[in-house]
Amino acid sequence: MKVAIIGRTKFLLESARYLLKHGHSMPLVWTCPGEAYYGVDGDDFESLAKAAGAIFIKDTRINNPDNIAFIKDTGCDAAVSVNWPTIISEGVIRSFPKGILNAHAGDLPRYRGNATVNWAILMGEPFVGVCIHYMVPELDAGNVLVRRHIPLEADTYIGEVYDRMAELIPEMFLAAVDGLEHGMTAEEPQSTRPSDILHCYPRRKEDGRIDWSGPVEKIYRLIRASSRPFSGAYSFFEGRLKATVWRAQPVLSRWKFLAVPGQVCHRLEGDPVIACGDGMLRLTDIAVEGAENTEEAKHIVCRSTRSRLL
Numbered sequence: 001m002k003v004a005i006i007g008r009t010k011f012l013l014e015s016a017r018y019l020l021k022h023g024h025s026m027p028l029v030w031t032c033p034g035e036a037y038y039g040v041d042g043d044d045f046e047s048l049a050k051a052a053g054a055i056f057i058k059d060t061r062i063n064n065p066d067n068i069a070f071i072k073d074t075g076c077d078a079a080v081s082v083n084w085p086t087i088i089s090e091g092v093i094r095s096f097p098k099g100i101l102n103a104h105a106g107d108l109p110r111y112r113g114n115a116t117v118n119w120a121i122l123m124g125e126p127f128v129g130v131c132i133h134y135m136v137p138e139l140d141a142g143n144v145l146v147r148r149h150i151p152l153e154a155d156t157y158i159g160e161v162y163d164r165m166a167e168l169i170p171e172m173f174l175a176a177v178d179g180l181e182h183g184m185t186a187e188e189p190q191s192t193r194p195s196d197i198l199h200c201y202p203r204r205k206e207d208g209r210i211d212w213s214g215p216v217e218k219i220y221r222l223i224r225a226s227s228r229p230f231s232g233a234y235s236f237f238e239g240r241l242k243a244t245v246w247r248a249q250p251v252l253s254r255w256k257f258l259a260v261p262g263q264v265c266h267r268l269e270g271d272p273v274i275a276c277g278d279g280m281l282r283l284t285d286i287a288v289e290g291a292e293n294t295e296e297a298k299h300i301v302c303r304s305t306r307s308r309l310l
Helices: 009-021 042-052 066-073 116-122 158-181 216-226 294-301
Strands: 003-007 028-031 055-058 078-082 100-104 127-134 144-151 233-237 241-251 264-268 271-275 280-288
Touching: 003 009, 009 042, 009 078, 009 100, 009 158, 028 042, 042 055, 078 158, 100 158, 116 127, 116 158, 116 216, 127 158, 144 158, 158 216, 216 233, 216 241, 216 280, 241 294, 271 294, 280 294
Parallel strands: 003 028, 003 078, 028 055, 078 100
Antiparallel strands: 100 127, 127 144, 233 241, 241 280, 264 271, 271 280
């Protein structure tokens, strides 16, 4: 089947390669500027287009009415998409006889929108849903063709979820495209009840700032939801040096204690242990502004039990 590629991220790039490997052709690759944490950029998609003999376009204005006739002329049967930054118009969607398939990290209709994996970890969900669904003019509202779940354990970090998605999404796209080609798709309409729909809004880097007066579990979720490939949860050592917390572990104190939230209480095998609102967190991987590595960062933070992360 002739499949167009529309969007960004490494998930989409690897899905395109997977579809090519399994016999589908690719007349069109359409991308636009992305984020650094995507791990790929426009050059990678341009190389993909050259390898596939496809037309390459890097432009956000896919909804321009002039593009509808152009897209039809490419002869694509369908398109697959990940992380296009705007809602794609109905006219563009109808340019593909078999529609546009989108990969979304959310158990639709729950977790529509942005930063869905981050929010799922923050909310303590038991899993992250991954869906291949039809694009429609309403955000993340189309019928679902393929659905999978990634378990979220108490210590799952967002990078681990992204690694699993990188394995799942190409396979899910192939299953959906093969199903379309052979007329063997089973569409699952999404619920339209407002009580079943959860819309997620974008997060910014500053949303990762740690409030040490909060409960251990809430802080630990923030660290896990903000870690690599994102910018990390953070605080300021003595209010001056930015300290990014990449990984941590809740620890049980051997005694009752009184401490100011954010206070360095002691070391545990070289790791700083920090007071929170209802317990302690051990910081196992941190970076401090000016420190060359995590060991030096830990040494800076652990200089005194009078020290604070603020």
